[in-house]
Amino acid sequence: MLSNSISFKDTGYFSKLICDYLAEAETLTPFYNRFPKLENFKAQIEEKSTSIKQESRTVLVDVLKKQYKNTQASHATINNIRSLEDSNTFTVTTGHQLNLFTGPLYFLHKIVSTLNLAKQLKAKYPKHNFVPIYWMASEDHDFNEINYFNFKGQKVQWNQKGSGAIGDLSTEGLEAVFNTFSKTLGLGKKADVLRELFKSAYLEHNNLATATKFLANELFKNYGLVIVEANNRDLKRLFIPHIERELVEQISEKNVLDVNSKIEALDFGIQVNPRAINLFYLSEGLRERIVLEKETYKVLNTNMSWSKSEILKEVNEFPERFSPNVILRPLYQEVILPNLCYIGGGGELAYWFQLKSNFEANKVVFPMLLLRNSVLIKTKLQANKLEKLNLSNEAIFLKQEILINKKIKEVSAINIDFSKQINHLKNQFKDLYVLAEKTDKSFLGAVSAQEKKQINGLKHLEKRLLKAQKRKLKSQVQRITTIQNELFPNGSLQERNLNFSELYLEFGNDLIPSLINSLQPLKGEFSILTLD
Incomplete structure (x- = not known):
């Protein structure tokens, strides 16, 4: 196995916001707590220690024990679940939707980043315990986002309402x-393993949450991963004070909007927008927004309504019926977990940056934010092909047309770069501009027009020559x-497109251990792995 890396910025696939964050740009410091460096976790541990209640730990452990009752953990x-009751134990957390058969490959990268960070923290701070958490986003309701995965260029889709x-x-x-x-998988032991995994997860469990939990546990149980199903009455009871405050004071909207204006002033995009009430009402087959109209609380698209006293009574009697949206879900997570760090993708971190002020208003410690590992995985055969084509790690991330033009210019027997001629032409026109200034300034426009015409002519000739060389070097282009x-399916990052099953057919049981052994969550670079 060979491991290399390049900067996230050099990939061209990550936003300016994320690249600035990784560079620790001062403009972003107001939007996060501490930058994820190993030495910074000491202060984060101390701060979280003073805020997490023992009652929360006890409830969390009791809930997890019940949730794992029918799971072969x-x-x-x-041991990790038991340790969560200890005041010296903390968590590092990642979250993900319940995508069919894990969805895109980066599901693995998220969890491996979490496992490896927990291991690194234990080595640095041996007096403490660190538990890797996978938070299942089981309360999401956008079925179309999770009902498929890509496999061998095809969309394997679950068609159901x-x-x-x-x-x-x-x-x-x-x-x-x-x-x-199953038919697409083909034959062989690796294909049979995938069949059994899919069958056991989805055909032997009644709902998507238990199926996803089984699948994630099968893939990562040997590494101590703890899976949290937060859609739980006892856990939500811990969140009641914040639910009540959201309903009565509606502080999230103001806090997040204030931060949004500051982020927009820096020319960064806004990932999420708050609502007056950032809660859904949850019941069987229903997850609809709660709104306040003329002192009456209503559930959209239903006949349900309450007065202020009635809805507060509903919260205390049935906390499980109140579901946080994207604005409040992170707050809920940090209330019930002794968490130090959240690990997510670029889009996730972008909306976390919008939330720090709301955490402060709710007197909840804001976690450290870590960009998950991103990985490009190559086979040895693919690595050999790249070497023969003299394609560097940086080059393969270029847009295809740019890459091909660059390589054709490099291998062509003739010089296709006319920049020297264009610069020479520009220098000649400098003298013409001086001459026009001395004689008749009305000629300046004519000189400028002639300059543009001739430069455009050279550029057109360069394009025609390049096109001709592409035809001549057709095999190289192909x-x-x-x-x-192969490495960037549909012109996007491998990890955002492929499902893990496609790589499992190639690498089998070595896939996850190879990721575990290679990925360094705090390195802050895009990993490129060549696996045997």
Whole structure:
């Protein structure tokens, strides 16, 4: 196995916001607590220690023990759950939707980043324990975001109507998806492992939450991963004071809007926008927004309504019916977990930056924010092809047309770069501008027009010559195109497109251990791995 890396900025696939954050730009410091460096976790531990209540730890452990009652958990996971009741134990957390069969490949990268950070923290701070958490986004309700995965260039899709919380969705109908996937897998032991994994997860569990938990546990249980299903009455009871405050005071909207204006002033985009009330009402087959109209609380698209006293009574009697949206979900997470760090993708971190002020208003410690590991995985055969084509790690991230033009210019027997001639032409026109100034300034426009015409003519000739060389070197162009399309399917990052099953067919049980052994969550660079 070979491991290399390049900067996130050099990939060209990450926003200016994320690149500035990784560079620790001063303009972003108001939007986060501490930058994720190993030495900075000391202060984060001390701050979280003073805020997390023992009651929260006890409730969390009791809930997890019940949730794992029918799960074949490893000793490492069981020990991690037990340790959460200890005041010296803290968590590092990642979250993800309940995508069918894990969805895009970066599901693995998120969890591996979390596992490895927990391990690094234990080595640095041996007196403490650090538990890796996967927070299942089981209360999400956008079924179309999670009902498919890509496999061998095809979309394996679950065609069913989904409503309410995704986690409660019945797995009925997934047998047809399994049959389609099974046929595409082909033959062999690795294919059989994937068949059994899909079958056991989705055909032997009643809803999407239990199916996803089974799958994640099977993939990562040996590393002590703890999976939290936060759609739980006892856990939400810990969040009641914040639910009440959101309903009565509606402080989130103001706090987040204030931060949004500051972020926009820096020319960064806004990821999420708050609402007056950032809560949904949750029941079987239903997850709809709660709104306040003329002192009456209502659930959109229903006949449900309450007065202020009535809805507060509802919260205390049925806290499980109140579901935080994207603005409040992170706050809920940090209330119930002794968490130090949240690990997410660029889009996730972008909306976390909008939330620090709201955390402060709610007197909840804001976690450290870490960009998850991003990875490009190559086979040895692909690595050899890239070497023969003399394509560097930086080059393969270029847009395809730019890459091909660059390589054709490099390998062509003739010089296709006319920049020297264009610069020479510009220097000649400088003298003409001086002459026009001395004679008749009305000629300046004519000189400028002639300059543009001749430069455009040279550029046109350069393009025609390049096009001719592409035809001549057609084989070279085809090889470059083929290998880049393999590594960047549909012109996007591999990790955002492929499902892990496609790489499992290639690398089998070595896939996850190779990621565990290679990825360094605090390195802050894009990893490029060549696996045997």
